[in-house]
Amino acid sequence: MTQVRFVGQRFAAMVIIVLALAAAVFALQKMSPLDPVHARLGGQASQGAIAAERHALGLDRPIVTQFGHYLAGLVHGDLGDSYRTRRPVTTDLLAYVPATAELAATGLIIALVLAIAFAFASTLRVRGAGLFRLGLMLGASVPTFLLGVFGILLFYQHFGWLPASGRTSIGNAPTGPTHLLTLDGLLHGRPDVTWDALKHLLMPATAIALGPAVAIGRVLRSSLEGELSSDYVRTARAKGRSERQILLGHVVRNAVGAAVSMTGLQVGLMFAGVLVVEQVFGWPGLGLYIAESIPVADFPAIAGVTLLLGSAYVVINAAVDVIQAAADPRIRV
Amino acid sequence: MSAQLAPEDVLTDEGYAVVATAEDLHVTFRRNGKAIHALRGISLEIRRGEILGLVGESGSGKSVLGLTLLGLHGAGATISGRATVRGRDMVSATDAERRAVRVAHLGAVFQDPMTSLNPTMRVGRQVAEAAGSDEEALRLLRLVGVPEAESRMSAFPHELSGGLRQRVMIAMAVAGNPDLVIADEPTTALDVTVQAQVLRLLRTLRDELGCSVLMITHDLGVAAQIADRVAVMYAGRLAELGESDAVLRSSAHPYTLGLMRSRLTLGVDRTRALPALPGEVPSPAAPQPGCAFSPRCSVAGPDCAETSPEPVEVEPGHHSACLRPLAVVRSTDTVSPVALTARAEPAGIDQDTAALSLRSVVKTFGVGKGFGRKRTLHALRGVSLQVAQGESVALVGESGSGKSTLLRVAAGLETADSGEVELSGGSRPQMVFQDSGASLTPWMTVEQILGERVRDLGRAARAAKVREALSLVGLPAEVGAARATQLSGGQRQRVCLARATIVPPPVLLCDEPTSALDVSLAASVINLIARLRRELGMSVLFVTHDLSVARVVADRIAVMYLGQIVEIGASDRVTSAPLHPYTRSLVSAVPDVGLTPVILPGEPASPLNPPSGCAFHPRCADATESCQDTELGLRLQRVANDDVDRVACINIDLSHVPTPVYITPKGA
Numbered sequence A: 001m002t003q004v005r006f007v008g009q010r011f012a013a014m015v016i017i018v019l020a021l022a023a024a025v026f027a028l029q030k031m032s033p034l035d036p037v038h039a040r041l042g043g044q045a046s047q048g049a050i051a052a053e054r055h056a057l058g059l060d061r062p063i064v065t066q067f068g069h070y071l072a073g074l075v076h077g078d079l080g081d082s083y084r085t086r087r088p089v090t091t092d093l094l095a096y097v098p099a100t101a102e103l104a105a106t107g108l109i110i111a112l113v114l115a116i117a118f119a120f121a122s123t124l125r126v127r128g129a130g131l132f133r134l135g136l137m138l139g140a141s142v143p144t145f146l147l148g149v150f151g152i153l154l155f156y157q158h159f160g161w162l163p164a165s166g167r168t169s170i171g172n173a174p175t176g177p178t179h180l181l182t183l184d185g186l187l188h189g190r191p192d193v194t195w196d197a198l199k200h201l202l203m204p205a206t207a208i209a210l211g212p213a214v215a216i217g218r219v220l221r222s223s224l225e226g227e228l229s230s231d232y233v234r235t236a237r238a239k240g241r242s243e244r245q246i247l248l249g250h251v252v253r254n255a256v257g258a259a260v261s262m263t264g265l266q267v268g269l270m271f272a273g274v275l276v277v278e279q280v281f282g283w284p285g286l287g288l289y290i291a292e293s294i295p296v297a298d299f300p301a302i303a304g305v306t307l308l309l310g311s312a313y314v315v316i317n318a319a320v321d322v323i324q325a326a327a328d329p330r331i332r333v
Numbered sequence B: 001m002s003a004q005l006a007p008e009d010v011l012t013d014e015g016y017a018v019v020a021t022a023e024d025l026h027v028t029f030r031r032n033g034k035a036i037h038a039l040r041g042i043s044l045e046i047r048r049g050e051i052l053g054l055v056g057e058s059g060s061g062k063s064v065l066g067l068t069l070l071g072l073h074g075a076g077a078t079i080s081g082r083a084t085v086r087g088r089d090m091v092s093a094t095d096a097e098r099r100a101v102r103v104a105h106l107g108a109v110f111q112d113p114m115t116s117l118n119p120t121m122r123v124g125r126q127v128a129e130a131a132g133s134d135e136e137a138l139r140l141l142r143l144v145g146v147p148e149a150e151s152r153m154s155a156f157p158h159e160l161s162g163g164l165r166q167r168v169m170i171a172m173a174v175a176g177n178p179d180l181v182i183a184d185e186p187t188t189a190l191d192v193t194v195q196a197q198v199l200r201l202l203r204t205l206r207d208e209l210g211c212s213v214l215m216i217t218h219d220l221g222v223a224a225q226i227a228d229r230v231a232v233m234y235a236g237r238l239a240e241l242g243e244s245d246a247v248l249r250s251s252a253h254p255y256t257l258g259l260m261r262s263r264l265t266l267g268v269d270r271t272r273a274l275p276a277l278p279g280e281v282p283s284p285a286a287p288q289p290g291c292a293f294s295p296r297c298s299v300a301g302p303d304c305a306e307t308s309p310e311p312v313e314v315e316p317g318h319h320s321a322c323l324r325p326l327a328v329v330r331s332t333d334t335v336s337p338v339a340l341t342a343r344a345e346p347a348g349i350d351q352d353t354a355a356l357s358l359r360s361v362v363k364t365f366g367v368g369k370g371f372g373r374k375r376t377l378h379a380l381r382g383v384s385l386q387v388a389q390g391e392s393v394a395l396v397g398e399s400g401s402g403k404s405t406l407l408r409v410a411a412g413l414e415t416a417d418s419g420e421v422e423l424s425g426g427s428r429p430q431m432v433f434q435d436s437g438a439s440l441t442p443w444m445t446v447e448q449i450l451g452e453r454v455r456d457l458g459r460a461a462r463a464a465k466v467r468e469a470l471s472l473v474g475l476p477a478e479v480g481a482a483r484a485t486q487l488s489g490g491q492r493q494r495v496c497l498a499r500a501t502i503v504p505p506p507v508l509l510c511d512e513p514t515s516a517l518d519v520s521l522a523a524s525v526i527n528l529i530a531r532l533r534r535e536l537g538m539s540v541l542f543v544t545h546d547l548s549v550a551r552v553v554a555d556r557i558a559v560m561y562l563g564q565i566v567e568i569g570a571s572d573r574v575t576s577a578p579l580h581p582y583t584r585s586l587v588s589a590v591p592d593v594g595l596t597p598v599i600l601p602g603e604p605a606s607p608l609n610p611p612s613g614c615a616f617h618p619r620c621a622d623a624t625e626s627c628q629d630t631e632l633g634l635r636l637q638r639v640a641n642d643d644v645d646r647v648a649c650i651n652i653d654l655s656h657v658p659t660p661v662y663i664t665p666k667g668a
């Protein structure tokens, strides 16, 4: 029962956020000096052609009607047609999403690994923790796109260890079923594809991971340290448990809550990072798609990407709540 | 378990007589660059199978001694001397050795069972960690009297009541048959009826398992109840040590005598001010040479400020660290009684002139977060109470009985769901809380804090008013320039009282204002409230869980159970000849020297789900069939048509008011 209610609540939240985002994008478009008809037809189009195009796009109707029309389409999973590609936005998104999803997921994994290493190393006062921390902080203080550029200069130009752009350099890479190259490579028995995809992922994913890694790592470290001085840890010590048993058996579960909510927050920032980094690395994902859509005021495409990321954010934060409730029995979703 | 004693390390000697010792133990901490001398040369031994009570005021080093014996003093401490457990020195031992000793020989119970248990681990697993297996954990939970132990194994700590949590802690402590259980204030966070249960459990376990117990407590009554021997600590040193009876009933040290005389019991003469130990505990950052007690000692001589006395045997098995001969110490009054506290006889209450009048107040809270999952907590279930002008009424009852909620409703901090709250004169009541330090703005000086309440006065008049208010609460004018953080607990509580009374309110509302204070400070705050009340003509409504405090501060006591007043009457009558079965069990659970408590079984019921009929019936020894009748409609009834005493119970003879019987503590 509570699960049903939880899903219901989150779905309602998603609907509200999507509505708000749709309205915001819609308003932005109306305020924008860019004219989609102009962008589509070029400067030399005749008055008549322009009027016809306006009508075809529904731009001659009242704004409220346009918005209502758009929302009605949304309900049926129809995001409209892109002005630029002239394909349904849904089709475009399906083509671009896997690349972005793979990049964001890899970035998240790297961020979490770094954060956990950072937090545990400094809580346990492991040698070299200070240096590791300094390196992380330094990396995180550099803007994402600069990180990308530095990375390319160093690891591609100078050492030639890593590729500088794209998802793969293998021509006949499998195209399905998941469209995530790392997985598809394994599924098709082509470890070379997976390996190659990983090499392509490493730089852009690390670039988006550093900032979140520091933020999550800090929160995790301070909650680990706080928990280690709590009363129940004293009790565990009095029982004769070892420090390792105490850390893994008692402290971690109590400390993850704060780090998990920080992760939820950071995911939003990571989306922004993904959009930037994709352009630096020529990554064929939503970032490139939206970068090409903005200059031509391709409203349906921009709105589609925005709504998709917004919904993903809601889903991820629902996952955060579920994980927190699993870790702490006092919280019920 | 990873930490095992090597076979040659296991002490197989079955004939040992001493479980643990402290030998000239010094423990020093560093805090903000200052050395904190927590223990300054303490030597004692804990005998096999005994319960040693360790008493003393806050900061005297009781907990530090316990933690050092456990080897849990932390890396920041500088330690000299020895603290041995079964012959092994926990100070010089390696981490692995300490751990092995804890596993094989030690158990620990700490004060707050909520924070001392891991909130995210099932209770069964936590016990099994110490017990080695689930079966053993289950056996232990049964041993310590956890009802339905099997299903409780999979409960989380927050799903248990405070008393049950402490039983779980005790189960962990006695796992693996330790030789010594170190219990640091194990009952301080518990209600008095539950405290009596837990104390009895500890004693029974000791008898059955043969382990020794180091019982750390600030409550001499608790020590008297459970300990075979008592050690009294003062400022990191041992003041007195001996058989419980000898130490508590024929004390040899001026400090112990002072503590015993300033102790609040149900037998204290409430027509006079409480005798209080003068002064305060010395700061552990700057220990003085000589006897640490000398600034507060009424028999101190010039030699006391130079020579630090060592404990010597004054009677067989009875040690005291004092330079004066026993006869001199015992013949002197160590405390300074002052004037009258409470009115002897409460007058009848004239409804029309009541300073505070509550009628059928109902208050519920929704608990649990999120939509539709709220449960209703019945905090107040129809409470009526009148406080006459100049009268003092105490509300007592265990936690969750609604006493603080009632006070907050009276203060206007909480609105009642239904019922009426009426204050005469309309001016707002003032409130004093338990944690006074937190309610004073840290960056403001005392003068500014007090001045805020008389802002409309001119500058000079305001300063004069502040000085007057400070002197009324017995603080020197210099305190005006200090910030709250620079004051001691007792001084802060006085500042709060000064703030509440600088503009004399018609009603002063107090929520456990003394429960965070040591005996001597508590006594002086209680005296102060009595004096302010007399001099300013205020009415007082005073919430406390402590019947002996209620008895001296109040003319009448109202006993609450699950959101209702079950008995109200003159303080002496309620505490010495209680009528309601619940009041009777409360009174008999108060630990004291020379008294055997009668133990009320069962756990306090939950206000989320009050039992039908008389809410007390599941725990009541006198309950009859009709007590659980949902149609019972129990109300407070007058006893013998008198205006003061009322009780809500269907099985009581209401024809006459029993005469108060004054309890005289034996040996005092």
Ligand SMILES: Nc1ncnc2c1ncn2[C@@H]1O[C@H](COP(=O)(O)OP(=O)(O)OP(=O)(O)O)[C@@H](O)[C@H]1O
Binding pocket: B029, B030, B031, B036, B037, B038, B056, B057, B058, B059, B060, B061, B062, B063, B064, B065, B074, B218, B284
């Ligand atoms: N880890 C620590 N670091 C610094 N100072 C400490 C530490 N532990 C204890 N102290 C100080 O040592 C002194 C003795 O403290 P201790 O906790 O033993 O007192 P106590 O007798 O148990 O008091 P209470 O009745 O309040 O529990 C106090 O001044 C305390 O502030």
Ligand code: SF4
Binding pocket: B253, B254, B255, B291, B292, B293, B294, B295, B297, B298, B299, B300, B301, B304, B309, B321, B322, B323, B324
């Ligand atoms: S030594 Fe002196 S100051 Fe200390 S308790 Fe004895 S008489 Fe008092």
Ligand code: SF4
Binding pocket: B580, B581, B582, B614, B615, B616, B617, B618, B620, B621, B622, B623, B624, B627, B648, B649, B650, B651
């Ligand atoms: S009414 Fe019944 S259950 Fe309630 S206190 Fe009286 S005898 Fe006990």
Ligand SMILES: [Mg+2]
Binding pocket: B062, B063, B064, B184
């Ligand atoms: Mg303590």
